[in-house]
Amino acid sequence: MTFARPDHISDLDMIPRMPAWVTTTHAETLEDVAFLSGAALDHLHLVLSRVDLPHALLRDRLALRAAEACVAFFGRPERAGELRDAVHLLRPGDLPGPAGETYLAWRRAAERPVSIKALGRALPGFEPGQIAGWLDTGQGMPVARAAMVLEAVLTDAPHAEMAALILAEAALAQVLDWDHVVPLLAAGLNRADLRKQGDDLRLACHRALISSVAEAVRLAADLARRAAHLKAVAPKLRAKKSGDAVEMFLTRDAVAPGALPMPDRAARRLCDRLVDLGAVRELTGRSTFRLYGV
Template sequence: MTFACAHPIECLVTLPRMPDWVTSGWAETPEDVAFLSGAALAHLHLVLARDEVPQALLRERLALRAAEACMTFSGRSERARDLRDAVHLLRPGDLPGPAGGVFLAWRRAVERPVAVRALSRAVPTLEQEQIAIWLDAGQGAPVSRAAIVLETVLTNAPRGELSALILADAALAQALRWDDLVPLLAQGLSRADLEKRGEDLRLACHHAVVSSAAEAVRLSADLARRAAHLKAVAPKLRAKAAKEAVEIFLTRDAVTPSALPLPDRAARRLCDRLIDLGAVRELSGRETFRLYGI
């Protein structure tokens, strides 16, 4: 028996799955671990090249997960909903708290192509010259290069986990010749891993890349389907500037109605309409100060 797809256009969006053999085993030798992480990155590279994947949105979602991981490293309890609130509910002139500052750092790290000047916006406590020196510290294959950068920053700034992880992901992106930083290491590492050095840290980074790359592939497939559905229902929207609003949803993790190019009441109606069409979700779980995203 076959069943019709509820959203035919979504069903046409199929991205290649990560092979099971990449993630099903737990290799222990450095050679095996490096092989698996290389395979995972190669597969992710192919997925990221697909036009169906909303690249900016994917990076923002991964930035959110990296920020969650940093909260765990620092012993804080904030999760996705708290982090979104800490950033999106800021009023003009307000300063973000610690959680908001971490999420903003990751968002800034992914919003522009990898470059020293762009990274200095994400980690403003570091001089551009210092960022350049640490990025150049890494040598060898991509994951090894990222691990060396991570260790170098942590050695020189023991409490600078956030900066170290951002620069390590930047080094990984540069080694892979990706234009943009794709947060991978933070969500795959543990607090104990950040205490490691040398070969132990390198192995931890290889393991982290395998798990995080696999999760990035799954997230890419999910967002590609959601993006396709949003594009499919867009012609049903009658609001002025609906096209521009759809583009915003396709590039941002979360959106407040005030961020849309519509009057407040019209923006709220548009969000409600998109929820009715199954194209957008309400992310805050509140009746007021709501956040929306695909």
């Protein structure tokens, strides 16, 4: 599949919505569903080509969605808020717990360009040669290749659902010539899908991508608008290191004031100022241990 790549698009109003027929067309056969998922990926590829998109922020927020789906596969109760707390409120020496480890794995998988080393950092329980072997599984079109990798990992390691999904996303990115993992499959699949094989698994992956890509495109448009507003108000900030703080907000799903490169009191004031300017949101609804994000 060949994707067109625009030379330069900077008008936020030009971020296109997913064509309605992609998500509303009723398709049953593998061929028809594959056509729809291909159209969805083509559309997302154009969106990801934009220079005005906060790519790292989008991947980090999609990583949160993927982690939320994975902990649900494991029957755990944690959702987005608890996952953020488990990672962003960690103190030196603390352990993130199983749910936090899941979120950290997805963040690590998406934050660096796809490579065996980066994937090994996300999945330290597996040897680099094992990861490379799984990624070399199969050939063919993007979704078929991702499904083959997913099936291969789960055949060798039936309880390694998260690793299988991360490596399937990596295979998808490689075939699409994306530099980074863009978490999509996990949020659209369910645990029963992961027990499927062959054409049934490919069909499930195509369906998962149709819904997940539509959500990713909506999220990309929203984050692009929010990031543009944050950049617009940044010159109004007078605090020392405020530029570095803004850059953190533009690349991370959530930020604790204590993580900002300034004294705690100044960091809290900066966060309050950004909330007043409508540039970031307080994500927890708490009066203490707050987290902020675009």
